[in-house]
Amino acid sequence: MSRFFNSLRDGVGFDLVLVGAALLFLLALAGLPLLYNVLMSFQQVDMFTLGTLIRPWAGFTNYVDVVRQPEFWLVARNTLIFVFASMAGQFVIGFSLALFFAQKFPGAATIRGLFLVSWVMPGLVVGAIWSWILAGDFGVLNTILKSLGIIQETVFWKSDPNYSIWAVVIANIWLGTAFNMLLLAVGLAAIPRDLYEAAELDGANAFQRFWTITLPMMRSTIGAVLSLGLIGTLQQFDLFPAITEGGPANTSSVAGYWSWQMSFQLYDFAKGATISVMMFLLVLFASVIYVRSTRHEVRG
Amino acid sequence: MTVQIELNNIDKHYGTFHALKGVSLAIEKGSFVALVGPSGCGKSTLLRSIAGLESITSGSLRIAGETMTGVPPRKRDVAMVFQSYALYPHMTVEENLTYSLRLHGVHKPEAKARAAEVAATTGLSALLHRYPRELSGGQRQRVAMGRAIIRNPKAFLFDEPLSNLDAALRVHMRKEIRALHDRLGATSVYVTHDQVEAMTMADHVVVMRDGCIEQQGAPLELYDRPVSRFVAGFIGSPAMNFIDAVVAEDGRTAVLQNTDGGTVPLPSPLEPGRSIVVGLRPEHLRVVEHQGTFQITVGAIESTGSTTFISSADDLITLVQADRTSIAAGDRVSLAIPEIHVHVFDPETGLRL
Numbered sequence: 006m007s008r009f010f011n012s013l014r015d016g017v018g019f020d021l022v023l024v025g026a027a028l029l030f031l032l033a034l035a036g037l038p039l040l041y042n043v044l045m046s047f048q049q050v051d052m053f054t055l056g057t058l059i060r061p062w063a064g065f066t067n068y069v070d071v072v073r074q075p076e077f078w079l080v081a082r083n084t085l086i087f088v089f090a091s092m093a094g095q096f097v098i099g100f101s102l103a104l105f106f107a108q109k110f111p112g113a114a115t116i117r118g119l120f121l122v123s124w125v126m127p128g129l130v131v132g133a134i135w136s137w138i139l140a141g142d143f144g145v146l147n148t149i150l151k152s153l154g155i156i157q158e159t160v161f162w163k164s165d166p167n168y169s170i171w172a173v174v175i176a177n178i179w180l181g182t183a184f185n186m187l188l189l190a191v192g193l194a195a196i197p198r199d200l201y202e203a204a205e206l207d208g209a210n211a212f213q214r215f216w217t218i219t220l221p222m223m224r225s226t227i228g229a230v231l232s233l234g235l236i237g238t239l240q241q242f243d244l245f246p247a248i249t250e251g252g253p254a255n256t257s258s259v260a261g262y263w264s265w266q267m268s269f270q271l272y273d274f275a276k277g278a279t280i281s282v283m284m285f286l287l288v289l290f291a292s293v294i295y296v297r298s299t300r301h302e303v304r305g
Numbered sequence: 306m307t308v309q310i311e312l313n314n315i316d317k318h319y320g321t322f323h324a325l326k327g328v329s330l331a332i333e334k335g336s337f338v339a340l341v342g343p344s345g346c347g348k349s350t351l352l353r354s355i356a357g358l359e360s361i362t363s364g365s366l367r368i369a370g371e372t373m374t375g376v377p378p379r380k381r382d383v384a385m386v387f388q389s390y391a392l393y394p395h396m397t398v399e400e401n402l403t404y405s406l407r408l409h410g411v412h413k414p415e416a417k418a419r420a421a422e423v424a425a426t427t428g429l430s431a432l433l434h435r436y437p438r439e440l441s442g443g444q445r446q447r448v449a450m451g452r453a454i455i456r457n458p459k460a461f462l463f464d465e466p467l468s469n470l471d472a473a474l475r476v477h478m479r480k481e482i483r484a485l486h487d488r489l490g491a492t493s494v495y496v497t498h499d500q501v502e503a504m505t506m507a508d509h510v511v512v513m514r515d516g517c518i519e520q521q522g523a524p525l526e527l528y529d530r531p532v533s534r535f536v537a538g539f540i541g542s543p544a545m546n547f548i549d550a551v552v553a554e555d556g557r558t559a560v561l562q563n564t565d566g567g568t569v570p571l572p573s574p575l576e577p578g579r580s581i582v583v584g585l586r587p588e589h590l591r592v593v594e595h596q597g598t599f600q601i602t603v604g605a606i607e608s609t610g611s612t613t614f615i616s617s618a619d620d621l622i623t624l625v626q627a628d629r630t631s632i633a634a635g636d637r638v639s640l641a642i643p644e645i646h647v648h649v650f651d652p653e654t655g656l657r658l
Contacts, residue, residue, distance in 0.1 A: 203391035207405035
């Protein structure tokens with residue numbers, strides 16, 4: 006018995022306690038809800054069975070129903086636009102800024118630090134601010150675009166079905182760029198300077214150095230940033246209620262927001278769960294890519 | 306002999322720090338020049354200025370007769386071997402070697418043939434498809450060399466290339482680099498803080514100190530006639546002994562301080578009563594039975610088998626002798642030195658008298 010307690014204090018037992026605590030935490034707060042969610046997507050759920058675990062089995066009925074919803078393909082299209090446009094914008098702007106601040110000029114590190122403000126701000130606040138900026142009648146974006154002569158007519162970013170999803174994309178790009186920039190800047194800083202010097206002496210111009218040194222050396226960082234970006238944009242919720250509420254007519258609704266609407270506005274918990282399981286498969290795919298990309302480290 | 310690299314009155318400032326102070330140097334085509342000095346003396350800055358990796362504040366730099374002011378490194382046609390080797394970790398040995406050729410639009414079959422050729426000279430033939438992380442230190446060093454050779458550049462620049470290798474490999478690579486230099490008929494500039502490397506490899510050694518050239522010349526010239534106490538102390542191993550002394554009445558001998566009135570002969574007459582510093586190389590001091598001109602009490606004796614190091618109890622004097630000795634710590638021994646091996650320096654300026 007005393008050996009058991011000794012091992013708890015200083016030995017394998019201690020290791021197991023530490024790992025166990027972390028696993029228990031994950032299991033209780035992420036694993037069980039996840040399993041419950043998957044289970045729910047295969048059940049008939051209504052207000053009367055909400056409190057029970059075992060409900061009538063529904064098989065794939067919920068999945069078929071979700072796909073048959075009239076807005077399913079619109080939401081799917083919106084989700085794709087939202088995810089890829091946001092990621093592309095965040096990545097390109099973030100990478101450009103990271104490259105820019107990697108140059109040595111006075112205050113580079115300080116200004117780069119200030120960019121993180123956007124990352125610190127709550128999504129709802131960012132959404133509210135962009136809601137004002139994008140407002141059709143008094144928004145500052147329209148004023149700027151008009152005075153620059155880029156547009157003549159007022160654009161109703163949030164209420165025009167052609168633009169509503171882009172309104173949220175713009176806000177999301179602003180929100181996520183700093184995070185992309187930070188991770189990419191760390192990756193850039195990890196590339197030894199003398200590689201660039203060697204490449205320069207070997208005759209590479211700035212573009213060739215970027216293409217043959219920076220990009221290949223950043224492979225794992227870029228993989229990580231893109232996978233985290235995919236997970237982050239799929240999870241994005243706050244901006245939708247703050248800017249468009251998914252409207253007009255679902256033209257700016259994405260899977261995550263739709264799932265929330267199903268569950269907590271229409272109280273169709275089964276369909277809400279089904280949509281989130283579908284999303285989960287996508288995120289799982291991204292996670293696999295992320296894990297694989299960090300395994301293929303080429304440095305050293 | 307034509308001058309391949311010509312530095313004229315080069316100055317380099319980093320903010321308020323004056324890294325190079327009016328350095329002028331002519332490097333002849335086909336020569337092997339070593340830049341040597343303690344860390345912070347500006348030797349690496351000078352090398353990087355030649356490469357174009359550092360801009361020079363003023364002065365002119367010409368490579369093969371062309372002024373290099375404002376010319377970016379990639380257009381200077383010089384190759385550099387870095388201390389860290391700076392191999393491209395995501396490329397195989399072959400890709401590392403052919404990188405510059407590919408950038409210059411050389412066709413793949415030709416680039417591969419050249420890589421095979423260079424790999425044969427540097428002993429890398431079996432390793433062409435490995436990545437740098439799969440190579441040993443010595444092999445990485447060879448890849449770095451090969452990458453420089455393949456371009457057939459106007460000059461090779463070496464920035465302490467051997468300092469990451471172990472002692473045995475360092476001695477071996479020293480010879481290999483020199484042999485390669487001779488075979489290619491290249492012009493090489495070699496930066497090192499190790500005076501042995503400089504002495505053994507170079508035709509021409511440049512000793513730098515605080516951003517200035519202290520002395521330059523053939524290795525043995527620096528050893529035989531150092532212009533200052535600094536060079537005298539830097540060149541030669543173990544380092545030269547420096548002893549404060551006063552010129553005696555006859556002007557032909559120096560009375561050593563702290564040695565109970567011992568003397569050494571002076572190579573040329575000096576004004577009696579003058580304070581000087583005499584420099585005595587450990588390998589020139591001899592233990593003698595009679596006719597010793599000064600005496601020391603032996604402190605420590607270290608023998609490597611081939612040589613014996615004897616140091617005085619007050620640590621003022623070290624001497625080296627090739628044969629074994631029966632001298633023990635605490636013994637009082639007489640020392641002598643031929644007058645041609647006595648170096649005399651001014652105690653104030655440190656310059657040779």
